[in-house]
Amino acid sequence: MEGLTGELEDRSLRPLTGEFWAAVNRGELVRPVCNDCGKSFFVPQFACPYCQSTNWDYQPSSGRGRVYSHTTVHRPPTPAFAAPYVLADVDVEEGWHLLTWIVDCEPEEVAIDMPVSVRFISGPDGHRLPAFAPDEAAR
C-alpha cells in the first residue's frame, strides 16, 4: 500500500478493475453486470461466475444496501489505519456484495440488516473509497 506522501497510483489504469476505480474517483458506484444472464457480481472477474460469459459491463449501482455482517477492528494490520473502524460486508440491492466500512455513526450503532447507502471517503492510502453510512431514508 502506498504512503500518504507518495505519488498516488492511477487506479483507472488497472486491468479488470480500472473502470470501477475510475467511477469511485468520480463519486459513482458501479458493479459488473453480465449481459447474458443479467446478474451482478463482485469482485470483478474476467468471466461471470454464474454463466461464465465474458460479455459483461460495469453499470451504475443504486449504492443502497444492508449490512450482512460487521466487525469493529481495534487492532489494525498496519499503523496506516486509525482504529477503531467498522469493517462490513454489505449486500447491495442489485444482488452483489462487497467488503467496505460503515462510517458516519458510532461503531455500537452498526447492526446486521441495517439499511446503508454509499458514501465516498478518502482512504488511509489517500485514494477515494466507497464506504457506506446508515440510510436514514430507508428506516
Next chain:
Amino acid sequence: MSGAHPLHRVAIVGAAATEMARQLDTTSAEISMRAALAALDDAGLTVADVDGVAARWPGPGGTVFQPGSADWAEVFGLPLRWVCDTYPQGVPGALDAAAAVAAGLCETALVFGGQAGVMGGSAVADYTRPDNEFIACWGSLTAAQFALVAQVYRHRFAPDPEQVAAIAAAIRNAGSANPAAVMAGRGPYTAADVLASPMVAEPFRLLDLCLATEGAAAMVVTTAERARDLPQPPVAILGGGAEWHRQQYVNPPRYDEVWGLGADAAHRAFELAELSPQDVDVFELYDINTYEVVRQFEMLGLCAEGEGADYLAEAGIGIDGRHPLNADGGLLSYSHIGWGGPTLKIVEAVRQLRGTAGPGQVPNAEVALVTGAGSGAQYHNIMILGRG
C-alpha cells in the same frame, strides 16, 4: 480396515517439531531444514531415502517462484521423483504425499515448513495482512475476516460469551503445562481473563486468537510395507478430504456459505475410515480462534448449529473430557508457525497416537482427527489418523 483403499497402503513414519518461540535467531530455511532432518531421524531414515518433497522455499537463493519444493533438491543434494507445489503443508500436503506414495510416484515423501527471523516486534505477521485488491484497502486482517463469520453466528444464536471464552482458557491452560509451548508456564487462565483481554476485532479478544510465532514442523510418509522395517510404530491415514470454497481473502466470507465448511470433507473422510466423529479419541483442531472450535464441532455433526458452546461446556475438552482437544496448547498457546502450523497439527496427532505427547497425552488414544484452515479462509481440510 480393508486395506484396499490407496491411502491405507501408506503410513506416517516420522514426525518432528523444532523449538518454538516468539522469535528465533535463525532463518525460515534453516529452521525448516532442521525440522525435516529431525523427522527423518525420527523415522530412522536419511535424506538419501527421500524422493518426494512438499515444502515452501523461503529463500535466500534459489527460485522466487513459490512454493518451490524442487529448491530443496539442491539443498538435499539429490534428485526428486515427486514435488507438491499446490498446498505443500498440513492435511492437503500430507494427503497429496500419501496419494503420490500410494500411486508409486515416489516412495518416501517429506512434508515440512515453518518460519524464523520474520516476526518483528509487535508487527502482525505478513500472512495475516492479505494484500488483495478489495481487502487490503480496508485494513482487513485475517482475524477480521473470521470475525465477520462469527458475528453472524452471534447475531443468530447468542452463544454464552463465558462458554466461548472457557474454550480459550482450557486450551491455553493445556499449553501452559506443555514445556515445549511458547506460552509454557503462563496462566492459569479463566474465562474472565479471556473476556478481560483487549478487543482485536469484535467478537475476538486477544486471548481468543492464535499466536504468530517461529519454529518448524515436518513429517515423513512412506509405504506401509517399508514402514514395517522402520523403528517407529507407523501411523495410518484412515481417511481424509478437503473443501476449497473459494480463494481465500479475495471476497469476504459469508456465514451462510462457510459455517458448515468441511462437513462434506468430514463425511467422506469418516466413510473412508469406517468411523464416526464419536470414535475420535483426540481432536487436533485448527484453533485460529475460539469460534472456529465451536464451528468445527457443529460442522462435524457432534451437536446442532448454534449449540456448540453449550455442548462443549457439557462434554469437556480437557484430556479427561469427552472430546480431548489440542492438549498441546494448539495454535493459541503451543505455537502457530505460519505455513508450518498446519503440519504441526499432524506432528501432535502422531505424538498422541504413539503415546509420546507428554503432559497432554490422552490415555490410549487410537483415533486422532486433524483439521486445517477454517471458515474465514474459505477452505477446510480433515484427516483421520490411527495406529498403523
